[in-house]
Amino acid sequence: MKKKIAYLCGGLLLAVSGIAAADGLRGEYNGYPVVQVVVNGKAVQGEVPGINMDGSTLVPLRLVSEALGAKIDWNASTSTASVTIAALPAPSVPANPPETTPKSKEDIEKQRLEERVEAMYAKVETYIERLPVIREKIRIAKEFYDIKKSNQYFVAMHEPYWKTFEDMYLSIMTDTSSDDLNKAKLLGILDPEFIKLLDAAHNSFSYYKLSVEHFVRYVSLGQSQFLELYISSYANAFEEELKAKEMLEAAAQGKNR
Incomplete structure (x- = not known):
């Protein structure tokens, strides 16, 4: 019976197991070259060679x-050879993996504060990103006036236009006055320079708004001092804008260290 199942196509077997190899050797068996059979790096041999x-x-x-x-089993009635490989043991799983270790109340509280601080910085970043938009609108309005002698673009920047910026600033200020943010300061999560950063951003906004008001007065009253005030306010706004951007970049670099 063994002879009936002694051979199987080596290509099929090797493709399935991936761990048996055959190398040519001297000698023949029934007129065919004999090969050496190696399983898991160990040479094996039986009654019939490969x-x-x-x-x-x-x-x-x-x-x-x-x-x-x-x-291995042989079914003579169906001429079937069956190979059964023992199942590998299931990998052991730690009873309490490190990643599932419950966090302490302090860790949970610190993470919550960090998320609040991140959200607040995102608000300030959005606020600062809008400053160049205001500056560009003022520049275009001034160029239009120089060409057309019309201040219609300055007039369009009235109170409803500024309200969005004021509301955003008040929202940030509300966050900074909360107990949570005071805790964040004590834990070193909130940059001590944050308030200065916010002040610089709001100062820039306020100066840009003031420059528009001065120019509108200059056009309506024709008094040169308002034109001078427009120029100085615009220059101050730009300086505060640059300061706010530099402080925001410094804060971002500090968090990445």
Whole structure:
């Protein structure tokens, strides 16, 4: 019975296991070159050797299967050879993996404060990003006046236009006055320079708004001092804008260190 199942196409077996190899050796078996069978780096041999038949490697099924710890059965009625490989043990799982370790109340509180501070910095960043938009609108309005002698673009920047910026600033100020943010300051989560950063951003906004008001007065009253005030306010606004951007970049670099 063993002889009936002694050989199986070596190409199929090797493709499945990936751990059996055959090397050519001297000698023949029934007119075919004998090959050495290696399983998991160990040479194995049985009653019947592996052979090379017309370019295909054939190895004993029982030899390789048993070397792998598998069980082999032969069903004579169906001419079927069955190979059963023992199941590998399931990998052990730690009872309490590090990633599932419950966080302490202090850690949870600190994480919550960090998230609030991040959200607040995001608001300030958005606020600062709008300053160049205001500056560009004022520049265009001034160029239009120089060409057309009309201050219609300055007049369009009235109170409803500024309200969005004022509301955003008040929202940030409300955050900074909360107990949570005071805790964040004590824990070193909130940059001590944050208030200065916010002040610089709001000063820039206020100066830009003031420059528009001065120019509108200059046009309506024709008094040169308002034109001078427009120029100085615009220059101050730009300086505060640059300061706010530099402080925001410094804060971002500090968080990344």
